[in-house]
Every structure is written in C-alpha cells, then in structure tokens.
Amino acid sequence: MVEEKVEISNKLGLHARAAAKLSHLANSFHADIFLIYNGDRVNAKSLLGILTLAASVGTLITISASGKDEKEAVSTLANLFQRKFDEEN
Amino acid sequence: MNKPKNKPLKSLLITHGELGKELKAITEKILERRLDMETIGILWGEDGSRILGKIEDFMNRHSGSHIIIFTDMFGGSPSNVCFPFIGPDVEVITGINLPGLLKFLTHREKDIPFQELVRIIRKGAIEGINIMGEYLGEKSDGRRKS
Numbered sequence: 001m002v003e004e005k006v007e008i009s010n011k012l013g014l015h016a017r018a019a020a021k022l023s024h025l026a027n028s029f030h031a032d033i034f035l036i037y038n039g040d041r042v043n044a045k046s047l048l049g050i051l052t053l054a055a056s057v058g059t060l061i062t063i064s065a066s067g068k069d070e071k072e073a074v075s076t077l078a079n080l081f082q083r084k085f086d087e088e089n
Numbered sequence: 090m091n092k093p094k095n096k097p098l099k100s101l102l103i104t105h106g107e108l109g110k111e112l113k114a115i116t117e118k119i120l121e122r123r124l125d126m127e128t129i130g131i132l133w134g135e136d137g138s139r140i141l142g143k144i145e146d147f148m149n150r151h152s153g154s155h156i157i158i159f160t161d162m163f164g165g166s167p168s169n170v171c172f173p174f175i176g177p178d179v180e181v182i183t184g185i186n187l188p189g190l191l192k193f194l195t196h197r198e199k200d201i202p203f204q205e206l207v208r209i210i211r212k213g214a215i216e217g218i219n220i221m222g223e224y225l226g227e228k229s230d231g232r233r234k235s
Binding site: 016017020021023038040046047048051052054 | 118119120121187188191192195213216217221224225228
C-alpha cells in the first residue's frame with residue numbers, strides 16, 4: 001500500500017468538475033484507490049463518492065492505493081491536486 | 090453458458106421548460122464529454138398531444154433498447170405523459186438532479202442489469218440531497234461554526 005497526503009489548493013475545493021477529473025484518472029489504474037479525510041474513506045473511482053467529502057480549499061487529504069500500479073496511481077493523482085486540477089494558474 | 094448481453098441503453102430527459110437542456114449542458118461540462126441523451130422541454134400551455142408525439146418518436150427510433158426517461162418532478166406533466174410508455178424495457182425516474190444524472194452516466198457502461206441500474210440512479214439522486222449543517226455536524230470535523 002502507498003499513501004500520500006495532499007492539500008486541496010484550488011479555490012473551489014473538490015467540486016464536481018475536479019471530482020470528475022480525479023475519478024476519471026483514478027479509473028485508469030488497476031489499484032484500489034481511496035481518499036481519506038477525517039476518518040471518512042471514499043472510493044477515488046467514484047465521482048459522487050468524492051463529492052461526499054465536501055472538501056474545501058486548505059483541506060488535507062490522504063490518497064491511499066493498493067495494487068500493482070499503486071505507486072504510479074498515487075503520484076499521478078497527487079500531481080493533479082498539485083496542478084489545482086488544471087483550473088487555476 | 091455465456092451471460093445474456095444487456096440491450097443498448099438510451100435515455101431521454103423530459104422537463105418543464107429549458108431545465109433539461111441546462112441539466113444536460115452542465116453535466117457535459119462536468120464530465121467534459123458529449124452525452125448520448127435527448128431532451129424534451131415542455132413549454133407552458135403546450136399541447137399534450139405534441140409532447141406525446143415526440144416521446145413516441147423517440148420510442149420508435151429506439152425500439153429494442155432499454156430506455157430510461159428522466160423527469161424533473163413526480164406528478165408534474167413531464168412525468169404524467171410518460172406513464173403509457175412504462176414497461177419491462179422502459180423505466181421513468183422522476184425528480185432527477187445532477188447527482189442522479191452523474192450516477193447514471195458513470196454507471197451506464199457497466200454491466201449492470203437494467204432494473205438494478207435504475208435503482209442505483211435513484212439512490213444516487215436521493216443521496217445528493219443533504220442539509221449541509223446537519224451533514225457537517227454529524228462529521229464533527231470542525232468545519233461547522235458552533
């Protein structure tokens with residue numbers, strides 16, 4: 001299992017379009033991937049699951065993956081958070 | 090023995106006015122792709138037989154498919170005009186919202202039996218309605234002002 005903590009730094013938080021990008025990207029990996037925040041653990045491959053975190057800017061989220069491509073999955077998803085979901089400069 | 094393959098799945102969104110068109114457009118923006126979904130908007134005072142004609146046309150073009158009709162409100166005219174079309178291959182989901190549509194569009198390609206799929210969509214739509222203060226209160230994660 002690989003885990004990495006990331007901060008939500010885009011102003012709109014983990015909103016619908018960002019969650020759609022995230023779940024779409026997560027679905028391209030074989031590994032089981034979860035987002036963990038304050039005891040909640042949601043499937044990163046589920047758009048509506050991600051939205052239930054109601055996570056706003058400044059929130060720290062742990063990305064957790066287990067499976068054969070777990071390392072690549074975590075680093076790719078963490079990179080999307082760092083790029084602010086490509087919606088801000 | 091091979092599992093029987095699901096029939097093609099088609100969807101129609103019937104609403105008051107332009108609501109359906111907007112719901113579809115917003116969903117396309119969120120998912121960043123075009124949706125295979127037709128819309129019918131019922132205008133105030135529009136002749137019911139014209140609406141029925143449009144639905145019949147859709148049904149004829151997609152006979153042999155599974156069809157889900159989404160409407161904006163149970164008991165409203167968009168829902169009431171659909172009743173004659175409900176059958177083993179045609180289901181109507183009323184009171185649709187963005188979470189319900191997103192649930193549909195993220196599950197439609199999965200190999201899920203038709204009747205199970207419509208129940209999953211209904212669950213997604215209902216779970217999308219929350220009272221935020223109550224929701225955050227249950228989570229007790231410090232995001233709610235005391």
